Amino acid sequence: MLGSRIAGMGHFVPERVVTNDDMKQWMDTSDEWIHQRTGIRERRWVEGDVGASELGEHAARQALAEAGMEAKDLDLILFATLSPDLNFPGSSCLLQARLGVPGIATLDIRNQCTGFLYGLSTADAFIRSGMMKNVLVVGGEVHSSGLDLSTRGRDVTVLFGDGAGAAVLTATDGERRIIDHELHADGRYAEILMVEAPASRSNPRLTQEMIDRGAHFPKMDGKHVFKHAVERIPEVARSILARNNLTLDDVALLVPHQANMRINEMVVRQLGFPPEKVVHNIQKYGNTTAASIPIALHEAAQEGRIKPGEIVLMVAFGAGLTWGATLVRW
Ligand code: ACO
Numbered sequence: 071m072l073g074s075r076i077a078g079m080g081h082f083v084p085e086r087v088v089t090n091d092d093m094k095q096w097m098d099t100s101d102e103w104i105h106q107r108t109g110i111r112e113r114r115w116v117e118g119d120v121g122a123s124e125l126g127e128h129a130a131r132q133a134l135a136e137a138g139m140e141a142k143d144l145d146l147i148l149f150a151t152l153s154p155d156l157n158f159p160g161s162s163c164l165l166q167a168r169l170g171v172p173g174i175a176t177l178d179i180r181n182q183c184t185g186f187l188y189g190l191s192t193a194d195a196f197i198r199s200g201m202m203k204n205v206l207v208v209g210g211e212v213h214s215s216g217l218d219l220s221t222r223g224r225d226v227t228v229l230f231g232d233g234a235g236a237a238v239l240t241a242t243d244g245e246r247r248i249i250d251h252e253l254h255a256d257g258r259y260a261e262i263l264m265v266e267a268p269a270s271r272s273n274p275r276l277t278q279e280m281i282d283r284g285a286h287f288p289k290m291d292g293k294h295v296f297k298h299a300v301e302r303i304p305e306v307a308r309s310i311l312a313r314n315n316l317t318l319d320d321v322a323l324l325v326p327h328q329a330n331m332r333i334n335e336m337v338v339r340q341l342g343f344p345p346e347k348v349v350h351n352i353q354k355y356g357n358t359t360a361a362s363i364p365i366a367l368h369e370a371a372q373e374g375r376i377k378p379g380e381i382v383l384m385v386a387f388g389a390g391l392t393w394g395a396t397l398v399r400w
Contacts, residue, residue, distance in 0.1 A: 073247035074197040074205075076398065077139070077240040079368040080132025082125055083114040083233040083355060088214075093228055096219040104228045109331020113231030113356030115214035121155030123164035125234035126210035129364070130169060133206065133236035141169040144238075145202035147176045148193055150185030150209045150360035152389070153216060154178065157268070165208060182263075183327045183388020184253070185209055185360035186235070187396050191251035193239045203241045209360030210234035216265070218287040226288050229329070231356030235364025246378060246399050252310040253394040259298065262291040263389040299333045299387040304340045307385050310395040318343050322380035322400075323370060327387060328352040328362040337385075349375070359388065376400045 089112040090101035104110055116125070126149060134141060147169070149162035156164070160178030181188040186209035193205035213230035217223060239248070267285040268275035280286060303326065311317060324347055326334045331352050338348050349366045358365060363384050376382055380400050387393040 071243065072198055072200060073242055074194045074239040075242045075244065075247045076237050078133045078135065078137025078238045079236060079364060079371060080129040080136060081233065081235040081361070081365040081368045082128035082132070083231070083365070084116045084120070084125070086115050086117050087112050088115045090228070097221040097224045097227070099224050099228060107330075107332065108229060109350070109352050110228065110356045111353045114233060116212055116232050120212060121161070121164070122151045122153050122210040122212050122234070123149070123155050123161040123168060125212065125232065126161065126165050126208040126236065127168040129210065129234040129236035130165065130206055130208055133238045137238040137240065139204060139238060141171045144171065144174055144204050144206050146193070146196060146205045147174060148179055148189045148205065148207045149176070150179040150181065150189040150207070151211055152180065152182045152185070152359055153211045153213055161210065181255075181388075181392045182390055183329060183357070183359050183362065184386040184390070184392035184394050186363045187251065187384060187386050187394045188253060188392070190237070190239070190248065190396050191253060191394075194248045194251065197239060197241050205239045206236060207239060208234060208236040209362070209364050211359045211361050213359070216287065218284050222284060223287050225292055226290050229357045231358045233355055233358040233361040233365055235361045235368055237364055249381075249397040249399055250310055250314050251394065251396045252306055254302070254306065255390050255392045257390065259294075259391045262294045262391070264289060296330070296333060298391055299329065300336045300340070302393045303333070303337045303385050303387050306393055306395045307341060307383060310397055311383070314397060316381065316397070320381050321383045322347065323376050323382045324348045325363055325367050325370065325382060325384045327385065328355065328366060329357045329388065
């Protein structure tokens with residue numbers, strides 16, 4: 071039966087390191103508060119006018135090289151982001167232009183921290199259907215240009231970093247392939263983590279009053295998000311394994327979205343999963359949203375933490391609310 075495998079991956083983070091201590095020049099915070107609550111020590115932020123598609127291009131070129139392919143071999147470019155270069159058109163179009171392959175289909179995925187897994191599942195479905203052979207999936211974010219650097223925004227601003235990760239999926243009839251996906255969303259909780267403006271539901275979309283109260287910055291009910299995450303992630307992890315007749319013992323590596331080290335530690339405790347088989351890089355990069363899973367997965371692969379044929383479980387949770395899991399035989 072036709073399926074898809076990850077033929078190559080890439081990731082990219084900007085050079086500029088912003089430590090927790092650096093945050094103190096803008097807001098009332100401390101390394102102790104940030105590290106204790108989140109596990110984050112530093113993150114990467116772009117300098118100047120750099121959009122998500124530019125970071126995505128670096129990751130995509132690496133993924134294509136690792137796959138031994140050229141951009142012209144692609145049938146589709148998927149770009150998962152909550153921080154698109156422009157309101158429209160989508161960053162997938164801009165990335166396509168950067169890769170110099172006019173004519174190839176493009177699609178933006180707007181599912182926040184679960185965006186990369188929604189992207190993988192979409193790519194996998196196109197490939198399984200026989201409609202496409204090679205699909206590029208990119209998760210890329212530039213958060214830093216959209217954060218409130220004052221003390222008002224400190225609960226959110228300290229969490230986020232910029233970066234991109236990419237995977238090239240290609241058709242296969244072999245054993246090493248994406249096994250399954252499980253995707254969920256609950257739009258009733260959209261407002262517990264959102265950017266309110268500019269938006270089509272407000273006319274005008276952006277006013278001075280909105281800017282003055284910071285409606286153009288992300289707002290989060292952190293405790294609420296935390297509570298949902300620690301319930302939903304173990305649930306979806308158990309569910310995807312059960313429906314594939316697998317158990318946690320079969321999983322060689324767990325790659326969770328990197329939103330908060332405490333969330334991931336709690337999830338791993340609840341699952342009773344060996345902590346040494348879990349990938350963490352939030353301490354270096356913060357939460358890079360749609361980019362966090364592909365960056366973590368690619369780093370783990372580069373470090374030799376996954377052997378061919380082993381099972382990798384990815385789990386994500388984020389704004390929307392959205393959550394999901396993907397199982398891969400590496
Ligand atoms: N530095 C210092 N103090 C701070 C900071 C900061 N950066 N931010 C908040 N505080 C203060 C608050 O003002 C509050 O002070 P008060 O008690 O005087 O009112 C105190 O610290 C405690 O604040 P809480 O918000 O209650 O802190 P909490 O323990 O809930 O931790 C955190 C906050 C880290 C944000 C946590 O709630 C969290 O990680 N939530 C989940 C985040 C997440 O997973 N997001 C989803 C993914 S993102 C996406 O999908 C886009």
